Amino acid sequence: MFSSAERAAWEKDGYVRLGQVMTDAELAALQQRIDAIMMGEIVYEGMFFQIDSTTGNYGDLTGSGYAGPTLNYRKIQDLERDPLFLAYMQKPIFRDITRALVGENISCFRAMFMNKPAHRGTVLPYHQDGGGQWELDREKFVTIWTALDPSTLANGCVQIIPGSHTLGLLSERGHTITPEQEAQYCKEEDSIYLEAKPGESFLLHNYVLHRSGVNTSSQSRRAFSVVYxxxxxxxxxxxxxxxxxxxxxxxIPGRV
Ligand SMILES: O=C(O)CCC(=O)C(=O)O
Known part of the structure; x- marks a missing residue:
């Protein structure tokens, strides 16, 4: 369960490594499932898909929608509609964390697959989760980010600025920050790379500054990120x- 030491670390640093909270079999099932969704073998009407850019530039990402069978999707949302992903999201440890940090009744803003396909990927600039762009009437949430592949410096793991959540929301509109703010708050030497084994999770504060780069390796960097x-x-x-x-x-999984 969510320990007081984990909570204290999350409060101080804006993140805490939770380790692997699923079995290897559950991990294998999620890996297969997300590939089946990308390949169009399992279809959920209206699910949000975004294909990865070919340039690696965030500004070059184009609209949403299924673009045919390929493992080159960057982002897929609405995964709470899939029983395997929903069952994972409802693990007792996440119940414990969200009860401690958010409340008794919990919804999800997004249940999102984030991918850096082999030798591809798109730079995601430093940003915070929240602000006007999110169009929410309050901001009381946490993110649980789970690696579905080994996540390394080479394949574009998430990079964060520990403690930056204490700055509060830097841009009213949110999401990304200005170049001046990035120069001021996001110094390379103050950052850490959240390398992870497949199946490992991190709990993130929504205001912790985070980014990720491109994938220079032949290993995909699949991940699942849920905002509760x-x-x-x-x-x-x-x-x-x-x-x-x-x-x-x-x-209820299977009844969605
Ligand atoms: O997986 C990534 O590269 C970034 C994910 C992210 O920004 C998030 O989960 O809020």
Missing amino acids: MDATTRSTRNGGGFPVIFGDGAL
Whole structure:
């Protein structure tokens, strides 16, 4: 369960390594499942897909939508609709963490696959999770990021600035920060690379500055990132709520 030492580390540094919280068999099943979704063998109508850029530039990413069978997707969202991913999201350890840090009833803003395909990938600039672009009426959430492959410096692991969550939200609009802020707050020597074994998870504070680079290796860097938030959170765009993961009205794997 979520220990007081882990909580203290997360509060101080804005992140904590949780280790592997699933079995090797569960990991293999998630790896196979995400590939099957990319290859169009399992289809969820309306699921969000984004193909990776060919240039590695964030600005070159184009729209969303399924673009045919390929392992070159950068991002897939709405994975709470898949029973294997949903069951993983509902692990007791995540129940414990979200109860301690967020509340009793928990929804998810996004259940997202993030990929750096072999010899590809797109630079994701330093940013924080939150701000006006997220269009939420409150910001009470945490991210749990899980490696589905070995995640290394060579294949574009996540890089963070420990303690930067204490700066608060740097841009009202959010997500990315200005070049001046990056020069001021994101010095290479202050950063750490979250290298991970497949199956390992990190708990991240939503305001911790983080980025990731491209993949210079032949090993893909697949990962699954879930933002858990208070289930009363509403979209400021349409007033709607979000899929419930824990508590009243929680989704049930296989019945989604
Ligand atoms: O996986 C990555 O490269 C970055 C993920 C990220 O920004 C997030 O999970 O909030």
